[in-house]
Amino acid sequence: MAGLASLKAWSRNLKRDAVALQIAARDPRVPLPAKLVAAATAAYALSPIDLIPDFVPVLGLLDDLIIVPLGLWLALRLIPAPLMAEFRAEATRRSRRPSLVGLLAVLLAWAGGLLIVALIVRRLSVP
Secondary structure (H helix, E strand, O other): OHHHHHHHHHHHHHHHHHHHHHHHHHOOOOOHHHHHHHHHHHHHHHOOOOOOOOOOOOHHHHHHHHHHHHHHHHHHHHOOHHHHHHHHHHHHHOOOOOOHHHHHHHHHHHHHHHHHHHHHHHHHHOO
């Protein structure tokens, strides 16, 4: 039972940190490389859809378990600790809203992937 509680706490902290990264991406005190990583990670984490849908066996869950924590880890290395503490405090006061930017980014990634596949199929089918 303790394992389930710690898993829930980890998930709650991950969501809070995703919102904190969204705040960090807009803050002028954050260095540009950190802003880029924070924005990309927050957009993906807060997007209402995933790059690989969760119903796809194994891969659907692995993308959430790898991409978000990896982006968060990198962002935490780039954002000064006092600022991140401030952003986390602000994130706990906010409610989590789906990211429109994240939705658009994932939709564009899917559209780009479909376009590439269509071009490859077309090239292969033309004698």
